[in-house]
Amino acid sequence: MRMPRRLFLRQSLQVLAVLGMAGCDRLSRAEWFQQMLSAGEGLSRTAHKALLPRATMAQEFTEADLSPRFRSNGTSNPENPAYQALAANGFRDWALKVDGLVANPLQLSLSQLRAMPSRTQITRHDCVEGWSAIGKWTGVPLGRVLDVARPRPEARFVVFHCADPMEGPGSVQYYESIDMDDAFHPQTILAYDLNDSALPIANGAPLRVRVERQLGYKHAKYLSRIELVESLDRIRGGKGGYWEDGHGYQWYAGI
Numbered sequence: 001m002r003m004p005r006r007l008f009l010r011q012s013l014q015v016l017a018v019l020g021m022a023g024c025d026r027l028s029r030a031e032w033f034q035q036m037l038s039a040g041e042g043l044s045r046t047a048h049k050a051l052l053p054r055a056t057m058a059q060e061f062t063e064a065d066l067s068p069r070f071r072s073n074g075t076s077n078p079e080n081p082a083y084q085a086l087a088a089n090g091f092r093d094w095a096l097k098v099d100g101l102v103a104n105p106l107q108l109s110l111s112q113l114r115a116m117p118s119r120t121q122i123t124r125h126d127c128v129e130g131w132s133a134i135g136k137w138t139g140v141p142l143g144r145v146l147d148v149a150r151p152r153p154e155a156r157f158v159v160f161h162c163a164d165p166m167e168g169p170g171s172v173q174y175y176e177s178i179d180m181d182d183a184f185h186p187q188t189i190l191a192y193d194l195n196d197s198a199l200p201i202a203n204g205a206p207l208r209v210r211v212e213r214q215l216g217y218k219h220a221k222y223l224s225r226i227e228l229v230e231s232l233d234r235i236r237g238g239k240g241g242y243w244e245d246g247h248g249y250q251w252y253a254g255i
Helices: 005-029 031-051 081-088 110-115 142-149 242-247
Strands: 095-100 106-109 119-126 132-141 157-165 173-179 188-194 208-211 223-229
Touching (some): 095 142, 106 110, 106 142, 110 188, 132 142, 142 223, 173 242
Antiparallel strands (some): 095 106, 119 132, 132 188, 157 173
């Protein structure tokens, strides 16, 4: 009997976690091993796109399938004074900046985002740590926001800049990126509701991205800015995300 792809992925990740605890961190630091992983990532991404076209949808569920609790992972309340001031005001003064390689830069308030056409989807969140949860998300499709911003022809990537410091106050804030294919996928949304209520702070309020065909670390929380770029080379370490730059994660985390 063929093992479901997501189950295989979770079990594989658990095995990798055990290997890591056994000392495989030394292997991961070896230059030849990093080069092998990079080559494998490119091959995996090419195969994934060939087998699963851009329009392929992630599985959606019913309300009967919702997890009793959608756990928070990573940051649950950013140690960022500016963010805390916005949260104290119910995010009424918060705005999402959309800039970079766009013809029409935007500043969108939460109320403006809520007034745009929305999408609701019940999907499963798969974390690289091996756990999963099913939640009901409502938000504006990222593609609709980009249509208003009008990407320039040379724009190839969408970079998400976030409010959560990753190593204590004043440290680098979380960032992630996807390509234009995933940006315009119908299930890629900027979510402001979880399970029919305003997105909790622990889950990324006031806005987080949902990229349903990729692992959880791609679903950036606490969004503050979306930047369109031609290349990821000048975004921090040049690999496209916080975990990719300093921790060996793959940039393309398709599932």
